[in-house]
Amino acid sequence: MRFSRPFCLALLPLLASCQVFTDKPTETAPTQSRLQGELSLNAGQLRFRPCQEQRQFVVEDAGANGLSRDVAGLLADGSGSLYVDMRGQLQASPQKDVDGKFILSQVYRLQAEGPGCGDINFARTLLRASGHEPDWNIAVSNQGLVLHRPGQEPQALPYLEEQLPEGRLNLSSEANGQRLELWVAKQRCVDSMSGAVQHLSAELRLNDQVLRGCGYLGGARND
Known part of the structure; x- marks a missing residue:
């Protein structure tokens, strides 16, 4: 059987679209957020409450950022909480008394003094x-x-x-x-x-x- 040239040309877009749909989907990197708020220690856990919010998240640091060490040093003078500016990924947590967990990737600033969440600039x-x-x-x-x-x-x-x-x-x-x-x-x-x-x-x-x-x-x- 022979096909006419116009019919063959009409098949080309269909073949191209088949190629598009058979390609593997590209993987997207996990979304990260930069957040500021209050950081405290609760029963040995680092708890984070974003500025102007009531939600609380457990902070998980693999150790490369040394956040637990820095927090312990700044809280040694009796301060109850610290201001933190950090980047990471928010995830769900099975823990009942928190709203999720924050997987830390970058600490921009950690301090016991200063305006903190009240810094209008x-x-x-x-x-x-x-x-x-x-x-x-x-x-x-x-x-x-x-x-x-x-x-x-x-x-x-x-x-x-x-x-x-x-x-x-x-x-x-x-x-x-x-x-x-x-x-x-x-x-x-x-x-x-x-x-x-x-x-x-x-x-x-x-x-x-x-x-x-x-x-x-x-x-x-x-x-």
């Missing part, structure tokens, strides 16, 4: 870094960079950002007769005064002065 912040001896604090948003130092007026400066390998960043500004460079890298960092744990190490070069500290990405930017 967090959602607009791209990056914050600070250090001591002498004290300094830098807040970065889409509007620019603001340098805070004790006894001086805050300085709002334009800046250039350079993204480097391994998640490192360089922010630079040259204005008002001074040069500023802020270098941050993905490295666990502990604040020398408060003991707060942050996920970035920071180095501020201000003219000829080199100052070191810690930093974290704000709510307006994820890594």
